[in-house]
Amino acid sequence: MESTGTKKTNHLLPWLNAMVTEPYFLFHFLSFFSYVVARTSASEFLSPDSSRRLLRRLVKEETWEAFIADTLLFAKGFLIAVSLILDYHLTLCYMVGFLVISILTQQPAYHGLGNANQLTPLQLETFLTEGNTSRFWLVEFRALCSSTCIRTSRFFPDLSITYSNKNISFGIVDLGHFPNAAEKFGISLGVSMGQLPTYILFENAVEVARFPEVDFESKSSSPTITKNLLCRHFELDRRLLEYVSGK
Template identity: 25%
Template sequence: TLWCFIKIIFIRELFHSFQFRQDCFLGQNKIRKSQNSGTGSGKINKNVFRVSKEIETEWSDFCKLLVCSTVKFGLPVLKMALMNSLKAMRKDVKILLKPYYWVNILLSISFICAKKLPYVCEFVFSFLESKCEIDSRESEILFFLMIVIMIRTRKAGSVNMISYLSSSFMYTKIANIILWFYVDFKMGSLYLILFTLVGLLLPEPTYSGPENIVYFRTLLALDDEVERDKRITWLVCFYTAWNPGCVNFAPVFAQISAQYDLDNLKFGKIDVGRYPEAAEKYAINDSSISKQLPTIILFQNGKPVMRRPTFDTKNTLIKFVFTEENVKAAFDLNNLYKNCKSNPLSKTKKKQEKKPTVDGRLCTYHGGNG
């Protein structure tokens, strides 16, 4: 909003400046005509000075307005963005203290550290002539690794430090295996053993915080639950267990469900990898190259009314970044929460772990009061 405001002011002032420059040009033409006719020679300097003074004053006012608007509107936005960044950084640092992350970081940078740290490189690579230098082949492997990581993290929809690291660990460790084997077979074998042990003993930690999510086991269970009480608004996430974007979004959706859950505002998930009929019904591409995973659909009065990602008028998929702020803004969750809270259901539902659907199939409830 601030950037659009600044651009509008800039375009307006640029237009005014163009008008003044045009007036200056016309004034100069008049001066030339008066010079040719032999009249008005005493007014030449005054006209030029007047027009240039007006341009200078106009641009001075524009600069003052630009600075004032930036200070007035930009500082609160900058302060808010800085606070959000610090909050997210503190959260990421707490997660990085878990053994899985710092052990994998050490494995990912092991070769570069062994090559570039003084004394370490002389001890580890004592049998090489260039002990502490990276040769051309090793540089090619490292540059190729950087390109692969950038492509894969972009495709996975990584939006924070933790998701970037999780997406890159596998590629960095494979590159380190190649580099260690390239230098020495014994060192490569030792690194491969460490790589295998870490993968077996330190799996990636999953989200263990609060959540209020209904996990639907069948498409029929989802349809029955959505249509059973049309006063309840449902926000349902269609996901697969193997998609990196879905894995990265899982803790975000869990936190949102814990924050906004009400008796008439519920959150659900269904695995379209296990139940492809759900993907087929709601037109979700569940292939390995799909850009529609995850997909969130908002149900009101038993019908889908909004979804992300969505399509434009040309049936082209509009990319959507699944961050907590984007999801809240796209579905207007704050106002939706207020509306649902101001119109509660007449009967409070009892807490229960499992509830049978019409055909006897089950949908599992996790937490909350659903």
Template identity: 25%
Template sequence: MTFITPLILFLKNSHSVRKALTPGLISSLFMSVLFILVRKVPPVCKHMPSFEENECTFDWREVEIGMFLLSIIVIKNRASVSAEQMITSTLMYTKLASAVLFYRLDPRFAIGYCLLCVFRLWLLPDYFVDGPEELTYFSDTTLQESLEEDKRVTWVVLFYTTWSPHCHSVSPVFSELSNEYATKYLKFAKIDIGKYSKAAKTYGVSASTMSHQLPTIIVFEDGKAVDWRPMLGSNKKFVKYVFTEENIKRDFGMNKLYDESLAKCKKFKKGKKEE
């Protein structure tokens, strides 16, 4: 069951994996399995400290830590909104477990492993190659200008920051939605409120490190905000929102917005012909 759940999570989100693995993620994968390689692959394993008679065998404590790691991965990935988030989360916890396992062998191994992980992250950061998307990237001024330029256009805008892991996990989902629903009168956009703080203040989205509003999606119609997530609850605190593709489609009525945008296309196209 421990192996089946992550597999189901991956298959459920596999439609969003249209991005090639980068050197950063490949190196992260290598670092995640490094302990297994030094413990099981001869002749390296022959020269490693061992708690068993056979040097190339996992001892009971290592197996126990491995099973605990799998349980943590399953629990943490239940709320994953994309395969990308699941992969990066799994690699992160696997490297943490590897550091503990290396420490059991020799604290010096653990120090060297952690330094190697930090150097790898600095040299080859974890990210996926961006796939096709129908998105406009706004600044604080261009957002306001676009909202006022043509009020027939409905804008779906993602407010995000580059340092927030939640924003990174929602990004591929939002790109998929833009590919599926974008039309002439239904457009998708993103704005980095960590960089454009004026937009954060204008639209009431907090970009602080303790914020419960990252990311935020706001729908604008006639130049005004008409729908957004996360929303304020009865206690005047923001209610946690899971930005899965299914939730966004349902709660923002994406199919309805798409149909309305197509109706606008026909209406205004017909009006031009009559003129």
């Protein structure tokens, strides 16, 4: 029987391998480590209060990928600010370097499906209309050209592993491959609309809830997507308890 430490190590090794082999992470790390050559220490430029605020922001992340991505974002800003104090030529070099990295690479999406089904729009329609399938279908409509979809790509598979059962199934529709399906389900592909990804809960082929909710009169931005937020919004804990208790 594997010990807890062995399980954690087995889980960590694939993540470390991805950090090393993915160009997005590799190029960022190389550029950050290069700062040691330019300046071995610049900690005096970051106050203790700033450090605490940064730490509080980072620990809110739910996945290692999101944590590392946020760390890279803050580190880029830190390097540019510090290099500007040292030498504006160094600042220009970093800005050009970060621009090249952003053009050539992007943060990799999580490709695991968990217990979710990768669906075409036709397959989704078939599952929703067949009477012998799950009572509920929770579907994520994503497009991996969206940075938000990339950032949240692990959340849905993780939820599907915890909450899928005979009463509720999980599906993923890639609107990057099937953009015509967006209009059918009332989803705007415009970046400014902030509707990617969209999560819709169907009960017996009828939509009963979605996130983010479409409100054209409201100009306030939607809250940051997290697993806990999706769990609360679609009441997944309650639905799981109802299934276990046979209701």
